[in-house]
Amino acid sequence: MKSTQLHIMVAGGGVAGMEAAGTLAEMGYRVTLVEKGDEPGGHLLQWHALFPDRRPAEEVRSYLRKRIEHRNISIITKTTVEKIRHHISGLEVNLSGGTSEKADAVIVSTGFDLFDASRKEEYGYGIYDNVITSAELEVMFNRGRVAKADGTVPSRIGLIHCVGSRDEKVNNNHCSKVCCVTAVKQAIEIRKMLPSCEVFCFYMDMRMYGPYYEELYRESQEFYNVNFIRGKVSEASVNINNRLVIKVEDTLAGRPLKMELDIMVLMAGMEMAASGMKLAEASGMKRGINRFLETTDHHYGNNLSGIKGVFYAGTCTAPMNITDTISHARAAVAETVRYLNGR
């Protein structure tokens, strides 16, 4: 069978889905990209700049947009994939509108949800005005103005690492990998935007695992005077001047610490997307201990679902940065083609 006649569905139009769809289309396959939002792009749509080099997120966005401008790709938005099931002539994919499509293979790239920070009630997200998430800070960067809820300029901002990551109490034992370096990047951006505003990062461990991450961390201290305090914030409250008061233990100095902040930024971690969980539940896809999709082998089968014709790409399998997501999506394409050729 010629490849142009083969149809591949991609569930989720974030970074992984767009890259996978683009690569497949380029190879001559007919691709349908299903996206639950108004347009493809995923979480990247909200982002201002990317680590480690602080390049504008728009550069990667426009790369991905071009990637899916291809006559072999049709895009369905405001739709989710509900269920994948085997059919005599291949796979049948049920969509949220009640329609269904036939496909020869499916790439699942449902991605992640940002951890709902109100589940860590002790940080006061949703209760105190000036407690925001890292994603909301990024929106502020996009608007070009970082300010308190009442519009005034902050003089001290605290970034709280590991919110919803590495936290047994919220049933998330995993590390979300990208928050440490995002915090460093955001701290630098705050310092550049508001030179008189102090920035404190409260961390458990600094996991600077990627190329140029460590350099960025060093730069933040040497050139931008970002303060790093090793310790987890235990609770937040508001004092009479409507400033946030946080309690934290400085575990390097070995003593408790109380600090006033104008804005507290919660570095919300990654969780398996709710839409992906529903799909997995309905289609019999296995999930691991941290609820992400389980691949058949985490070394050499990291795109394989164990279900014939179904492949995984991107953060639906584990937290990843953009670099790794793109590589993972291309690997998923390779596995898909190998499967189609071997049929």
Place this chain on the structure above:
Amino acid sequence: MNSELFTLPFNLGLYFILIYSVVRSTVWFRDLSRPDKLRLQRGFFGKPFMDSLREIFSESLLHRKIFSKNPVLGYMHMSLAFGWFLLIVFGTIEADFFSEKHLNPPSHAIFFRWFNPEHGAEGFARIFSFWMDLLLAFILSGLLLAIIKRFIPRMMGMKKTTKHTWTDRIALISLWLIFPSRLLAESFTCGAYGSGSFLTGNLGNALASFLPAAEMAPWFWWLYSLSLGTFFILLPVSRYFHIPVELFLIFMRNSGITTGDRHSSYTEVQTHACSSCGVCISVCQMSSAAGIHDIQSAYFIKGLRNDRDIAAITANCLMCGRCEEVCPVGIELGPMRLIERRQGERSDRIMKLPEKYSLSRKRGSTEKILTQAYGYLVREEPERADVLFFAGCMTHLTPSVIVAMKKIMDSAGVRYRFMDENGGVCCGRPLMLAGRDREARELINHNSDMIWKSGAQILVTSCPICYKVFRESYYLEARVMHHSEFINLLIEEGSLRLGYLHKKVVYHDPCELGRGSGIFEEPRAVISYVAELQTSSQESNMSLCCGGSLGNLTLSSGKRAMIAADAARTLTLGSPDELITACPLCKKTFAQVAETKVSDIAELVAAALPAPRAAKAKTRPPRRAARAVSNG
């Protein structure tokens, strides 16, 4: 037919157990503290004594409590206990009535049929014989259930039954043998003499038709006597010691003796009064939700009785109190576990049999001597206020509760001071639950000082954990109120104007507030005032533990989540709009697992407040809440 040699095992056993019981009771009495001695002496006259007799009749003999929980299990206990009791009473009457002599030795009554093989032929004696056979049949029916329970516990509605030690097993076998051997012994004798009523007579005739009844009978009388004797001699070292000890416990409890905070005769008596019935195992969420089957109170008490190393069992408990609620014997299991936590570790050793008979056990005190642990706490001069609000450290982790309480108190115009707004000192309860009373006492003294100096008349707390310790371990002039009680007071006195929320909600009783402090009605009154309150299958004194308990420092997060998810599922069976609780810890625990929105009672009430009309409330200075206290 008058050799009395076979009565020897029975007589030995009986006199042994009688003398042993008297001596052991005396030792226990001797070891009581002076006030408890006085209580017990006073308890022997007047109402407590009558109460005890009534309780012994309804619980030790009829087993009413077990009956109400599980009728089949109740019948089993009743037929064995009450049936045996009646058999002894009427056996004694029979022996006394139909013998030439009066005041016969007990063996004469027990082995009446042996001494009077032809008795019961006619008239009144015939009716009496029938009655005695009926009692024996009654007991045997209970015994049949006991055997079924041992081998197929599920048939008796029990999830689990307790595991036995070897002395328990021998005692159990001898207990099981008593009544069948009596049946056979009497039947053979009746068969040989053509006497007996519907049971022994008919069975005797049937057996005599193909067996030499007269030769067989002595063997079974021997067996009957031997099993009675063995049972009595093993009684003090087996679980069946609970039968006589429970009587002693009832007298002690009705005299007003409580467990207190260290080992005493009373804890010894409670330890031995446990029948290992296993009712506590069935209600334990650690078992039903988290798959932990070896730490329940029955095992804890057994370890205590046999002086085993039970540190792990002692520590691994939610301290929710559900087991204490259902214990048919009324053992204070929570306080008992706390005493053991204070005790620290004990070495694991197998007790030799003679040791088990020893009259009083000296449990080594390993209480650690510590220098002051909280010397660094700064004593402040508190502002004076009518109402003092103490959020507690758990509430600081649920700031929405604090925000809601501030709104409510401002709206009602309460003049209050927020005692731990900038961080306070722990109430001491977590340390107490961990068995560290000495350290807890330091914190209690610190906080008491602050509360006294503030001159407050009401101390309001949002945390049931703090609430319990404020009420029980602090000496305060201020009236201690949980915020649900305080909000109820504000509603009752008309200080709070509230709208009605069109919501269905279910209420979860926090362990420390409900079972722990007896506050069941006030939260329900408050909730019903602002929303529609659903009922749940597990509420009030049988409410579930949320799994977040501070009483357990060893349980893993995963197991806690299992308990929490199971409890949340049970509570939200009626698909309420919100799951309401009155404890910050319950709220946090449920919020991680429940699909229903979880709120504190204060948040629910705050949501029912009318929209604020610009800072007007602040200028109003009523002191109604404080006045309400002096009025009532």
